[in-house]
Amino acid sequence: MQALSTFLPELFLAVSASLLLGFGLSKTNDRSVLVRYISVGVLVVFAFMGFLLDRPAGTSFSGLLLNNDFSDFLKCVIGLSAAGALLLTQHYFQSERLDRYEFSVLTLYAVLGMSIMASANNLLAMYIGIEMQSLALYIMAAFNRDSLRASEAGLKYFVLGALSSGLLLYGASLVYGFTGSLDFETIRASIAVSGPTTGVIAGMVFLLCGLAFKISAAPFHMWTPDVYEGSPTPVTGFFAAAPKLAAMAIIARLITVPFGDIIGQWQQVIVVLAVLSMVVGALGAIVQTNIKRLMAYSSIANMGYALVPLAAASVAGVQGMLVFMTIYVITVIGVFATILQMRLRNGMVEQISDLSGLSKTNPGMAISFTILMFSLIGIPPLLGFFGKLYAFLPAFEAGLAWLAIVALVASVIGAFYYLRLVKVMWFDEPTREFVRAPRTVRVITIVSVLLIFPLLIIPGIAGGMLGFAESAAQALFAQ
Numbered sequence: 001m002q003a004l005s006t007f008l009p010e011l012f013l014a015v016s017a018s019l020l021l022g023f024g025l026s027k028t029n030d031r032s033v034l035v036r037y038i039s040v041g042v043l044v045v046f047a048f049m050g051f052l053l054d055r056p057a058g059t060s061f062s063g064l065l066l067n068n069d070f071s072d073f074l075k076c077v078i079g080l081s082a083a084g085a086l087l088l089t090q091h092y093f094q095s096e097r098l099d100r101y102e103f104s105v106l107t108l109y110a111v112l113g114m115s116i117m118a119s120a121n122n123l124l125a126m127y128i129g130i131e132m133q134s135l136a137l138y139i140m141a142a143f144n145r146d147s148l149r150a151s152e153a154g155l156k157y158f159v160l161g162a163l164s165s166g167l168l169l170y171g172a173s174l175v176y177g178f179t180g181s182l183d184f185e186t187i188r189a190s191i192a193v194s195g196p197t198t199g200v201i202a203g204m205v206f207l208l209c210g211l212a213f214k215i216s217a218a219p220f221h222m223w224t225p226d227v228y229e230g231s232p233t234p235v236t237g238f239f240a241a242a243p244k245l246a247a248m249a250i251i252a253r254l255i256t257v258p259f260g261d262i263i264g265q266w267q268q269v270i271v272v273l274a275v276l277s278m279v280v281g282a283l284g285a286i287v288q289t290n291i292k293r294l295m296a297y298s299s300i301a302n303m304g305y306a307l308v309p310l311a312a313a314s315v316a317g318v319q320g321m322l323v324f325m326t327i328y329v330i331t332v333i334g335v336f337a338t339i340l341q342m343r344l345r346n347g348m349v350e351q352i353s354d355l356s357g358l359s360k361t362n363p364g365m366a367i368s369f370t371i372l373m374f375s376l377i378g379i380p381p382l383l384g385f386f387g388k389l390y391a392f393l394p395a396f397e398a399g400l401a402w403l404a405i406v407a408l409v410a411s412v413i414g415a416f417y418y419l420r421l422v423k424v425m426w427f428d429e430p431t432r433e434f435v436r437a438p439r440t441v442r443v444i445t446i447v448s449v450l451l452i453f454p455l456l457i458i459p460g461i462a463g464g465m466l467g468f469a470e471s472a473a474q475a476l477f478a479q
Contacts, residue, residue: 170203204266
């Protein structure tokens with residue numbers, strides 16, 4: 001019974017997805033819209049189950065999964081961001097004649113995989129969660145079967161994802177061979193007794209490289225621009241948010257629990273990934289003309305920023321990563337909601353030049369997009385500033401001042417391509433006018449903008465998020 005109560009959010013999600021898979025089948029009625037709204041409700045309930053249920057923190061299924069404040073925090077953010085991304089799909093899929101109920105079910109299964117990743121206490125459970133998430137994402141990337149770009153995106157994602165899976169499995173097999181266990185606590189105890197052997201270090205490096213694929217950290221980022229550009233726009237918005245947070249969470253758990261006593265070994269890997277991601281992301285985005293490809297390189301750079309606090313190997317570092325990623329998820333959902341408003345009468349447009357003179361033709365959209373860009377830059381009092389503050393400060397405190405300085409320089413470079421979008425919207429002459437966006441898309445954009453303005457509009461949100469993130473980080477280090 002304890003295992004059942006501990007695993008209840010995942011069980012609720014799995015049962016709901018399976019029932020909706022059958023419910024959506026109908027020869028006479030198209031139930032895509034109904035399944036979508038039910039799925040959104042399921043995701044919202046799932047997001048808060050960890051806080052609302054009076055269930056004990058602990059392990060389930062013989063220690064495979066561990067639920068505590070860390071996993072509850074992650075499931076809340078993942079569930080809400082997935083619900084927001086799913087709401088963005090309705091009008092787009094209907095206008096592109098892609099509306100199928102299976103997409104909502106795939107979203108639920110992907111979130112189930114992310115939830116298992118957030119709770120994983122064993123290398124096998126971690127791999128199962130990653131694969132459950134990935135298999136759903138591969139299909140979602142190629143959901144538009146009639147589009148050459150979408151098919152190419154799905155194929156590239158699948159092939160490179162298979163390489164990532166190979167790295168993860170090989171790393172796990174090395175760790176198992178040299179420690180005799182897949183359990184995180186047992187691995188840590190074995191390393192404490194025998195020390196960091198060459199095999200364990202090699203296995204750890206393979207595991208981190210496999211996970212670097214999932215967060216599109218350089219030099220494992222090659223799939224990101226093409227998949228972001230080729231996938232349907234609301235799918236790209238989903239890719240940029242929840243899966244990245246889930247992968248960052250499992251990286252944090254790996255380096256804190258099983259490999260927590262060999263900081264000197266994994267810290268070098270994290271630092272290299274962070275520096276390469278920040279440099280590649282910042283420089284690669286400068287030359288982009290497609291806004292989705294620009295956001296792909298922006299994502300690479302932001303994953304580098306998220307890795308900076310993890311290099312500090314402290315509670316403050318994990319808290320900084322959680323705060324930064326939560327703010328990034330909120331912002332990027334708003335950004336892709338705005339990109340979905342770039343629609344002409346004959347279809348979507350994605351070029352940066354298409355935003356020319358937006359302030360004159362659609363001032364509300366221009367203001368919203370400008371605020372979101374300023375948050376990504378890190379301009380106060382927007383939450384993006386505090387996200388970078390909490391991400392870079394732990395590195396300074398841990399004696400990695402040079403790494404924080406590299407992050408600040410990359411942020412300055414990043415400001416160039418974000419401000420270029422602002423310049424195009426406010427100072428160029430209008431070339432076209434977008435059709436009025438559906439209400440759902442506009443509401444999600446407004447909500448995202450309001451959430452990154454908590455100091456002015458919604459007092460207490462920032463403090464509450466910081467408190468939850470600190471409790472989550474402490475729970476991780478208490479394992």
